[in-house]
Amino acid sequence: MKKFYITTPIYYVNDKPHIGHAYSTIIADVLARYHRAKGDEVAFSTGTDENSQKTIDAAVKNGAGEKIMQYADQMAEIWKHTWEKLDISYTRFIRTTEEDHKKVVYEIWKRVNDAGDIYKGQYEGLYCVGHEAFMKESDLVDGLCPDHKKAPERIKEENYFFKLSKYQKQLLAHYESHPDFVMPHSRFHEVTSFVASGLEDISISRPSKGWGIPVPGDETQSIYVWFDALINYISAIGLSAWEDHPADLHAVGKDITRFHAVIWPAMLFSAGVPLPAQVGANGFFTIDGVKISKSLGNAIDPLALAAKAGNDALRYFLLREIPYGEDGDFSFAKFDARYEGDLANGLGNFASRVTTLAEKYGPFEQGLLLDGAIAEKIEATRTEVEALINQFKFHEVLQSVWNLIQVGDVMVNVTKPWETGDKNVLFTLVVMLDNIAAFLLPFMPVTSTAITAAIRHEGGAIVVKKLAPLFPRIAGTSSSPS
Ligand SMILES: [Zn+2]
Numbered sequence: 001m002k003k004f005y006i007t008t009p010i011y012y013v014n015d016k017p018h019i020g021h022a023y024s025t026i027i028a029d030v031l032a033r034y035h036r037a038k039g040d041e042v043a044f045s046t047g048t049d050e051n052s053q054k055t056i057d058a059a060v061k062n063g064a065g066e067k068i069m070q071y072a073d074q075m076a077e078i079w080k081h082t083w084e085k086l087d088i089s090y091t092r093f094i095r096t097t098e099e100d101h102k103k104v105v106y107e108i109w110k111r112v113n114d115a116g117d118i119y120k121g122q123y124e125g126l127y128c129v130g131h132e133a134f135m136k137e138s139d140l141v142d143g144l145c146p147d148h149k150k151a152p153e154r155i156k157e158e159n160y161f162f163k164l165s166k167y168q169k170q171l172l173a174h175y176e177s178h179p180d181f182v183m184p185h186s187r188f189h190e191v192t193s194f195v196a197s198g199l200e201d202i203s204i205s206r207p208s209k210g211w212g213i214p215v216p217g218d219e220t221q222s223i224y225v226w227f228d229a230l231i232n233y234i235s236a237i238g239l240s241a242w243e244d245h246p247a248d249l250h251a252v253g254k255d256i257t258r259f260h261a262v263i264w265p266a267m268l269f270s271a272g273v274p275l276p277a278q279v280g281a282n283g284f285f286t287i288d289g290v291k292i293s294k295s296l297g298n299a300i301d302p303l304a305l306a307a308k309a310g311n312d313a314l315r316y317f318l319l320r321e322i323p324y325g326e327d328g329d330f331s332f333a334k335f336d337a338r339y340e341g342d343l344a345n346g347l348g349n350f351a352s353r354v355t356t357l358a359e360k361y362g363p364f365e366q367g368l369l370l371d372g373a374i375a376e377k378i379e380a381t382r383t384e385v386e387a388l389i390n391q392f393k394f395h396e397v398l399q400s401v402w403n404l405i406q407v408g409d410v411m412v413n414v415t416k417p418w419e420t421g422d423k424n425v426l427f428t429l430v431v432m433l434d435n436i437a438a439f440l441l442p443f444m445p446v447t448s449t450a451i452t453a454a455i456r457h458e459g460g461a462i463v464v465k466k467l468a469p470l471f472p473r474i475a476g477t478s479s480s481p482s
Helices: 018-036 053-061 070-086 097-116 166-177 185-196 225-230 239-244 255-273 300-309 311-321 332-361 372-390 396-414 423-440 445-454
Strands: 003-012 040-050 092-095 118-130 134-135 155-164 203-206 216-223 248-252 279-282 285-287 328-330 455-458 462-463
Touching: 018 040, 018 248, 018 285, 018 311, 040 070, 053 070, 070 092, 070 300, 092 239, 092 332, 097 118, 097 225, 097 255, 118 300, 155 216, 155 255, 166 185, 166 255, 185 255, 216 225, 225 255, 248 255, 248 372, 255 279, 255 300, 300 311, 300 332, 311 328, 311 332, 311 396, 311 445, 328 332, 332 396, 332 423, 332 445, 332 462, 372 423, 396 423, 423 445, 423 455, 423 462, 445 455
Parallel strands: 003 040, 003 248, 040 092, 248 279, 285 328
Antiparallel strands: 118 134, 118 155, 203 216, 455 462
């Protein structure tokens, strides 16, 4: 059995999930389901990043005061619940406050320290809490962090440093020998030129505020939240499992590519631990052309949308509308148009026509003829889907499947099986629909399963049951978004 290990970013617990988080997580879920369907043994981790300054701030802001852990527990449950509601098939939900995780962090810290890569030094400069990152003057726009629109804190403190600069050559050599290490390639170019321009050592601890993981042997310092957080990918499955089979893919958002493609591999080089095979960076969302922001209050709750339109419609929209790696725009009008056009009138209508007719004229015994041109088209789609999914071209996979649906629609219209009751034609349409369901399994698991359940193999014959509408009319998601 082949192993496949995929991860999502772990999310900060200072807020609830919005549609951007759902997007990264759904992408990982599609690949997890795809590999599971191929028979691979899949590990799929997601979780929460809790050892952050943000957690303390949010706990205070939400009236939890000193009860930070209680606040973190509550928020972790919200994230977990959201992924369960959205049919995310994770196998491990990891929290960075777990003891198991701390043990692995200590082990990695020890190995990096034993390699001579940790030293004490003075950090003087900028720190953006929004990013939980040290920043340079050159990163700022008008003195503000361009993403958080806030002036970063100016700090001067004694920290532990990691000799990142030592790994420049090794990183560049790795990039050279692994041309798909970062996807899409446009992001990879950014990473390689950043590393090629020279690396500075980075601070990996901060003065302790009584929260977070203490530096081994120095309780006055806490391990920098990113150094700690990245290690979650190992602790989610255990160090020996990682050494046996490291992650095949870290699915991340484009803003954290550098952490995953530069700092993380350097940490692993230092610790003598194998690297993940790939880092995939998805783009960002705007809502009606405007960036999602807490202050604007334009974040869309994925659960509210899914409750109205269904999980599969949400998944379909996100994957079909936004080419992987590119930025995309969400609007209720676009969502409604895809729901109506592609889902209700497209897949839903085709499935309903075929199963209604097939129930009436079935069952379909052995020996019926599958139309040769259609059989070829199905095989061509299978080949295309396989190739595209491995290049993360999810929107093109869906396009390809919808082309097949269109071919099916034309066939129904031309052959008019409701007049002829032609069993060869109907058998061909049922086989098409069955294959469409199989292609869609990773993308739209609820719909796919419903279709497959309606097409039963009984004693050598195929018996089809009429499907209830897969995408019933909804009042329009925009009418009351919450
Ligand atoms: Zn920032």
